[in-house]
Amino acid sequence: MKTVLFCIALCSAMPALADGLAGAAYPPLLPPPDLVTRLLERQPQVTAAQAGIVVEQANSRRLTAGSYEWSVRASAQRRNEASGPRYRENEVALERPLRWMGKADKDAELGRQGVSISEARLADAWHEAARTLLRRWFEWVREAQAAQRLQQQAALLGQQADIVRRRVAAGDAPRMEMMLADTERHRVEAAFLQAAQRRDLLAAGLAVSYAGLQPALSGSLPEPVPPPGDVVLWRQKILEDNHEIELADAEAALGRVSAERAALERTPDPTLGLRYAQERDHQERLFSVTVSIPIPGQARREQVLASLGRADVALENARAVRLKVEADALAAALRANGTQALWRQLADIGRQSASNATLVARAYELGESPLSDTLLARRQALEALSAAEQAQIDALEAQARLLLDMHAIWSLHAD
Numbered sequence: 001m002k003t004v005l006f007c008i009a010l011c012s013a014m015p016a017l018a019d020g021l022a023g024a025a026y027p028p029l030l031p032p033p034d035l036v037t038r039l040l041e042r043q044p045q046v047t048a049a050q051a052g053i054v055v056e057q058a059n060s061r062r063l064t065a066g067s068y069e070w071s072v073r074a075s076a077q078r079r080n081e082a083s084g085p086r087y088r089e090n091e092v093a094l095e096r097p098l099r100w101m102g103k104a105d106k107d108a109e110l111g112r113q114g115v116s117i118s119e120a121r122l123a124d125a126w127h128e129a130a131r132t133l134l135r136r137w138f139e140w141v142r143e144a145q146a147a148q149r150l151q152q153q154a155a156l157l158g159q160q161a162d163i164v165r166r167r168v169a170a171g172d173a174p175r176m177e178m179m180l181a182d183t184e185r186h187r188v189e190a191a192f193l194q195a196a197q198r199r200d201l202l203a204a205g206l207a208v209s210y211a212g213l214q215p216a217l218s219g220s221l222p223e224p225v226p227p228p229g230d231v232v233l234w235r236q237k238i239l240e241d242n243h244e245i246e247l248a249d250a251e252a253a254l255g256r257v258s259a260e261r262a263a264l265e266r267t268p269d270p271t272l273g274l275r276y277a278q279e280r281d282h283q284e285r286l287f288s289v290t291v292s293i294p295i296p297g298q299a300r301r302e303q304v305l306a307s308l309g310r311a312d313v314a315l316e317n318a319r320a321v322r323l324k325v326e327a328d329a330l331a332a333a334l335r336a337n338g339t340q341a342l343w344r345q346l347a348d349i350g351r352q353s354a355s356n357a358t359l360v361a362r363a364y365e366l367g368e369s370p371l372s373d374t375l376l377a378r379r380q381a382l383e384a385l386s387a388a389e390q391a392q393i394d395a396l397e398a399q400a401r402l403l404l405d406m407h408a409i410w411s412l413h414a415d
Contacts, residue, residue, distance in 0.1 A: 002300065006098055011214070012400050017074070020050070024207050024230070025225065026409060027222075027396065027399065027400045027403065027409070028222045029221070029222055029396055029400075030134075030137065030214075030409070031137070031139065031213060033410065035212065035213065036130070036133065036410050037410070038212070039211075039212065039213060040129050040410070041124060041135065041213075043125075043129040045125045045128065045129055046125050046126055046129055048123070048125070049118070049121050049125040049126075050122060050125075051193075052118045052121055052122070053115065053118040053119060053122060053392060055076070055118070056111075056114040056115045056117070056118035056159050059111060059114055060108075060112060060114055060115050061111070062111070063107040063110050063111035063114075063150075064104075064107065064108045064195045066099055066104065066107065066156065067098065068096060068097040068098070068269070069072055069096070069169035070094060070095070071093075071095050071096065072093070072094055073092070073093040073094075073095065074090070074092045074093075075090065075091045075092075076088070076090045076091075077089050077090070078100070080358075081132025081152075084220055084243075086102065087279070087280045087281045087283075087368075088281055089277070089278060089279045089280065089281075090277070090278055091276070091277040091278070092275075092276050093273050093274065093275040093276070093290070094273065094274045094279075095271055095272065095274075095290070096271065096272060096273075097271045097272075098214035098269055098270055098271070098272055098371060099269055100267075100270070101264050102264060102269050103261070103265075104130045105268070106257065106260060106264060107260045107334070108255070109260060110258065113250065113253055113254045113257055114254065116179055116250050116253075117190065117250045117251060117254060119291070120243060120246045120247040120250045122412070123243040123245060123246070123247075123412050124243040124244060124246075124247050125195070125348055126243075126412040127167075127243050127404075127412070128411045131399055131401070132405065133210065134397070134400060134401060134404060134410075136202070136205070136206060136214065137207070137345070138393060138396070138397040139205070140199065140202040140203055140206060140215050140391055141215075141217070141396075142390060143195055143198045143199040143202055144199045144217050145214070145217065145221065145389050145390075146195045146199075146386060146389075146390075147192055147195035147196045147198075147205050148190075148201050149196055149382070149385060149386050149389060150188055150382075151190050151192050153188050153192075153382045154185060154192055155187035156186055156378065157181070157184055157378065158185055158309070160181055160184075160361060160374065160375075160378070161181040161182055161185050161187075161189075162178050162329050163361075163364070163365050164181040164371065165178055166337065167179075167367075172367060178373045180371060180372070180375065181371065181375070183330060184375050184379075185379070186380070189281065203215050204228065207412075220394070221389060221392050221393065222396070222399035223392075224343060224392060224395035224396050224399055225399070226336055226337065226340055226399055226402075227336075227399065227402065227403060227406070227408065231236050231333040231334060231337055232272045232280035232333075234333035234334075234402055235329045235333045235408065237325075237332050237334065237404055237406045238325075238329035238333070239325065239326060239329055239406045240327050240400075242323050242329075242405075242406055243323055244321055244324075245325050246320060247321075248317060248321035248322065249316070249318050251314050251318065251409065252311070252314040252315045252317070252318040254314070255307075255310050255311035255312075255313070255314035255315065256314075256315075257309050258307050258310065258311065259304070259307040259308045259310070259311040260293065261305075261307075262303050262304045262308075263304050265300055265303065265304070266296060266300055266301070266304060266391045267296070268293055268294040268296055268300075269294075270291055270293045271290075271292045271293075272289070272290070272291055272298065273289070273290035273291070273292070274287075274288075274289060274290075275287070275288040275289070275290055276288075295397035306372065327333075329405065332398070332402050333402065333403075334407055335398045335399070335402075336395075336398040336399045336402040336414060339391065339394045339398045339399075339400075340394035340395050342391050342394075342395070342396045343388065343391040343394070344393045346384070346387050346388040346391045347388045347391075349387075349388065350381075350384040350385040350388035351391075352384075353377075353379045353380050353381040353383075353384035353385065353397060354385060355384050356373075356377055356380075356381065356383070357377040357378050357380070359380035360373055360374050360377040361374050361377070361378070
């Protein structure tokens with residue numbers, strides 16, 4: 001009873017969730033949706049899947065028409081009688097095998113199922129291409145934000161080095177402190193150059209794979225805003241319309257129909273023929289109808305068993321895919337929820353560390369704190385702010401991935 005009540009409550013909540021998702025804001029950090037659509041349309045796996053639909057549509061028409069064709073057979077001969085006349089004789093026949101026992105309908109169903117599989121493959125290819133673009137985009141965002149943070153830290157350390165240099169010139173600090181300040185600034189500048197190189201390499205890779213995409217960060221990172229609902233509803237929404245499950249179920253259905261079609265082959269198809277012959281120099285004319293039926297053997301029975309085995313394999317594969325997708329859907333929902341809380345906590349730590357570094361730097365400027373404490377506070381602030389920003393990007397990516405898996409953004413059938 002608890003399960004029934006839970007399902008009723010969940011089903012009643014789903015329309016509200018769908019309305020909420022329809023009005024969900026597009027993530028501000030992502031490229032424009034129109035541009036993404038054009039980029040995904042040109043991806044090789046998507047165009048290959050589109051070509052696959054054309055192939056399966058032609059294959060469906062082939063199965064509906066059938067592989068049996070008319071055949072014409074003609075022969076000519078001479079009849080020689082002992083001590084008698086010789087006659088010219090000829091014969092022509094028109095033959096064609098016939099599908100019966102519902103085989104034509106089953107072949108048409110096989111064709112339709114093949115088209116359904118190709119359409120599911122297109123949807124799955126589109127979704128995987130969108131996932132790849134999303135992952136590579138946030139890889140670039142991470143490196144770009146890290147480079148930006150290191151550049152800001154290098155600027156702060158440059159200001160700190162100027163303060164140290166003034167104190168050394170005034171005789172308030174030893175020259176060794178100037179060397180320490182310059183060393184720390186150079187270390188951060190080297191880290192910035194490394195991050196900038198990784199950022200530029202990722203940007204170049206995006207430009208090659210997605211012509212027209214120009215990654216750029218505008219201002220500060222946006223605050224992650226989770227979509228409406230909770231973990232249970234997010235997971236249910238992902239499972240409602242999932243291309244991996246649709247593809248696996250379609251392949252399992254194809255295996256079942258193929259097994260049913262193979263079972264019909266236990267009864268062989270007859271071959272119907274029309275025959276016309278002229279014998280004894282056209283003195284005799286023959287019209288006849290011929291029927292030939294193969295005698296089934298063990299090969300047909302084994303073919304049915306093999307088809308049943310392949311259908312069982314496809315069914316179990318579909319079950320495995322469903323379990324995997326259910327686990328992935330739950331992980332995506334939990335990740336979107338967990339990264340939000342982690343980012344908030346790390347953001348608080350980052351702000352406290354930055355405030356502490358500012359106070360310690362001010363204390364050094366007034367001669368109330370040693371340089372080592374200042375540099376340590378700067379380094380701790382850099383680590384805390386970087387961790388907070390990376391957690392913020394993780395939350396943004398997790399929420400964008402959740403929207404993508406729920407088909408709220410970058411959907412193949414967005415129209």
